[in-house]
Amino acid sequence: MAAANLAIETRGLTKHFGAYAAVKNIDLSVPHGSVFGFLGPNGSGKTTTIRMLLGLASPTSGEARVLGANIASGRAFVLPRVGALVEGPGFYPYLSGAANLRRLDTADRYAPSRTRKVRVADALERVGLSSAANKSVKAYSLGMKQRLGIANALLTPRELLILDEPTNGLDPQGTREVRNLVRSLAASGTTIFVSSHLLAEIEQICTHAAVMSAGSLVAQGTLDELRQVGRARVRLLTPDAQAASGVLAKLGLTVQPVTDDGELLALFGENPAEPDAIVTALVRAKVRVRGFAVETPSLEDRFVSLTGEGFNVDH
């Protein structure tokens, strides 16, 4: 893909903290106009990667290009076009929500002071915080702070939004609102890079995704590409498991041991047979077919197979 079409591009991006490698040699390609899901369990290096993309931390090796410029040298003119939520919201607890946004907006020299009040009010409106605008942030709930963090990313029109776990702390209603917000921003042409450890939360809105595991990038592509990497399988319910296994193996499927429920699972091979042909072959071999289904693995299965089931943080 031509570099000009990429909103984010990293080459061999690596970050060590002492002997510990938080991010290992990752090559991200985030196309312009995509909604890019950045997935991985807790501690897999997502936030460290995002810090490097925003110039907050410098890579140990490799480089990150954001909106066509190397972030190390181009921070000053790239970052005004990028809105971000990094590792949760951060605000002055003794200031009101609106005062916090005005304060952070003054830091951006490209944000016109003339329109500051209006832009702050608009951003608060977009995340549904208008009524709490003048309450001090001390009194905000976690979800409200999260919304305020998103509002901060929307203070000026952005070409790229980097949202690190944007639905953290939100109730289901709030999660849905964030999804809708992301959809409407994407529809207006903004590229959105959104990280999450919960696939289900972003699967519905992403066009592309990448999966991190223990600091490495283990998969990347469009959602369809990612789904196809996992092989489809046949789920068969039959009392004649022995005979069925033989038939399936002859058709080039990899048969797995019978499950406790008496189901036979078989993975499709390189040149999958038509499901119709499989059933015909089974019936001809006098296998009693009580149930038959072809399953493509969900992205969730794929995600778990890439990152492991374990609850523990890796390393």
Add this chain to the structure above:
Amino acid sequence: MTTEAQARVSPSRPASGFALLGSELSVLFRRRRTLAMLAALAAVPILIAIAVRVTHSSSGGGPAFLDRIENNGLFTVFVALGVCVPLFLPLTVGVVAGDTIAGEASNGTLRYLLIAPAGRIRLLAVKYVGAAVFSLAATLIVCIAGALIGFALFPSGSVTLLSGDSVSLADALGRSLLIALYVTVSLLGLSAIGLFVSTLTDVPVGAMAATIILSVASEVLDQLPQTAWLHPWLFSNYWLDFADMLRDPISWTSFGQNGLLQAGYIVVFAALAYGRFSQKDILS
């Protein structure tokens, strides 16, 4: 993206960037902690004046110039400064300067300021100016509160200087302003040290304490004859020489030496702060 949206997003001409300084000062001076510190500083001359007025005993011991308050209320200012310069002023300046970067880091706002982007050098400069303005405000509030309470409780009129000469009240008020300026300049080196310490940690209390401890250490070393060789290099060395403004003619030597010393501290610690902060990974 439409060209219209593109035009709104793509950086045109950046503003001069003074909005951040304005915001910094307004956040600093509207903060309750800052106001409490200024109120505590204002209370010092008021307590002194009331104590002298109530007891009528201003002779024998006590801080410098205490015995002169009953003759002229303006001396409340100088007594209060003599009390505040070694302890209270460095304490409050240590709190503000130590909080500069570490305070933002502990709020989680540092990363948001930097990705706005504030620019690391610009943020350091704004933070330093904020601490310097606080030093000026802290000094002025002691002077103003001292003058007001002094004139309210004691006679005013012409002022007898340390050199024995008598000058008009207007002249003496001018000298008071000069002293306020002198004390403010005295605190600029400490502010720079606080700024540097603040870039080293994400824990504001630690940076504040370290800054205050450094100022106390400097003053202790300044008292020891064994470290006399070191005295001209200590940032607190000329702190109490503001009384030189109360001689006729004004002795400018300490003013110049103090200015030069503080400038040296500013250059060194601003450079250290820049060296540290421009390379730092912001992980707060």
